[in-house]
Amino acid sequence: MGAHQLRIHRRAVRFRDGTDFGTGAVRLRPAEEARGRVEEVYDRARLATTGWPGRRAAHWAVRLAGHPHRRGGATSLRYAVREEAYGAVSGYALYRHTSVPDGSGGADPVVVLAALSRPAYGRCGGSWPGSLVSWLGYEGAVDEVLPWLLEDSRAVRSAPVGRLWVRLVDVGRALAGRSYAVPLDVVLEVRDAFCPWNAGRHRLRGDGDGVAVCEPTTAPADLRLDVAEPGAAFLGGTTLAALGAAGRVEELRPGVLARTSAAFRGDREPWYPGGWAFPLY
Template identity: 45%
Template sequence: MTTGLRVLRRAELDTFFEVLVAAFAGALETPEEQEKWRTVIDPDRSLAAWDDGAMVGTAGSYGFRVTVPGGAAVPAAGVTMVSVLPTHRRRGVLTSLMRRQLDDVRAWGEPLAVLTASEPGIYGRFGYGVATEQLSARVDTSRVRLSPPPGGDALRLRLVDPRDEGVRQRCAALYAARVPLRPGMLVRSPGWERADTHDPERLRAGASALRCVLAERDGELRGYARYAVRADADSTGPKGEVLVRAVEACDPVALGALLGHLFDLDLTTWLTLGNRPVDDGWLHMVSDVRRCGIALRDGLHLRLVDVGAALAARTYAAPVDAVLEVADGFCPWNEGRWRLVGGPAGATCVRTDDAPDLALSVRELGTAYLGGPTLLALAAAGRVREVRAGALAEVSRAFRGDVAPWLPHSF
């Protein structure tokens, strides 16, 4: 089969979403859900695959910037809405879309590509590594006590309408101030503050409409939490569940105050957190972490589109001077040896003919890039090879970050 690829035309958006619905078994089913994505989609960054005049595959990207170790916001293509109709799978359509997309991202001068995966096993073969993890928890609040830091009494907690435009803008500004502080967070473009409060009834699973509580000190916003409540009870009494959609706080006091509100909601005995950093402060505020039902899963998948530019864009926790021999069969312009010289003040990364110190693929670089999973751990799995004795520990130490990388939301 010969499949044609080209950039999407705005007039083809309805067909684009129809293919997504068919490929994802009903996702984006309602007009409201589709409208959420219409406000942020860029047709000029979207591709469609065609077979005999019919659209059979899709792929898009957002023009994001992602925080990297050191606090810089590096241009990154936020890969999204990738689909292939069931009738055209395993026929090379996805590979063609990924090939064209990465060529375009390189031409746009964006050194990184990032995505969240509906099926995480797909994207490793295209050079993406799992760079962040997300922690989820289901806390038995009838048995787990919260010990927040002192000072919460100075904060005013206030329930507000999450869809109020003023509330949206205040929460968006607080989020933006937090972005440089943790690798993996995305600089949001206009429109994403509305996507944050998207709340279609069909996805509530019996829960209430979205709610929002603000934590303020002398009128200044110090944090917010968005959540819903699902009522439940048995013969012993109420057993409702608090479903937390987002929590952002400027300091531990605000975080503790917001969590205290969520822990103490009447008629509830469960608190579910769907996506938090693996080093989140609340883990050290609870009395019994075993009763918190903690689980981990993959978060942001990251690919280095331009190895030299990407490695030079971040800082390093310790001085590093090493030659990396990089394998990248899908983006051959990255193949070869790169000398990385850097430290806490910055870095350079250029091509070299010198002997290598480490050998690895671009996928492993993507996994370690934000300072989460270590090169030592990847070497233990046989995915990084030490050529010069001692180089592995040196480079792995340099790649580490002060805080765990985290992506707060999908896209």
């Protein structure tokens, strides 16, 4: 599952007329004051963001520790939080400063960002207090919203980066545990040399409203594929149709590949909030 590294020059951050930023403000807060509120925002935001995992206290402690030997010469994390007029926190940007004496006009803060509303996202994504650098940068989804809030979406430079790979260890349980965009009833013939209990035919049925069942069957297969393919499509980003076009999914009943691919898709591209500010360990 991919993400995009986004980079934009500060002078190019010009939002479209009428962009709603609400009444809140973004302020720098000490780590000890901000951490609990950051965790709360993350836990709420991840429920609407496919690919964001749950995090326990020990996990946060490691990710926010900021050991100097892991920072590559950058500063410790800065906590910029979006505070609403009534006191609640609706978003945050965690960033570091790096010194890049390359004549580009300053350092490039690398950021992880979460927000609970479009006004909070726009304010957190456009600038951070205390940052004097020329370039702003962070990782986001392949279909990140920030470019479309600006007068010129082309001002945002982006480059793809791989962040998360999904391997289905229990095909039946995994496919029954997610929802599907449209109703489907399909028999998948799965090959899996490493986890042989997955090999065979699985009948997957979903009602399009969040209820799904996947169970072994002897019925004729509609699609034949390796276990890597449902893993790639599991979070709703990579499509089975694209994998089929590459010859990685064999359609055994005409028309079923397109319908199954549509059922697996999500409304937004999934992504994992990794990156340099939150290293993957």
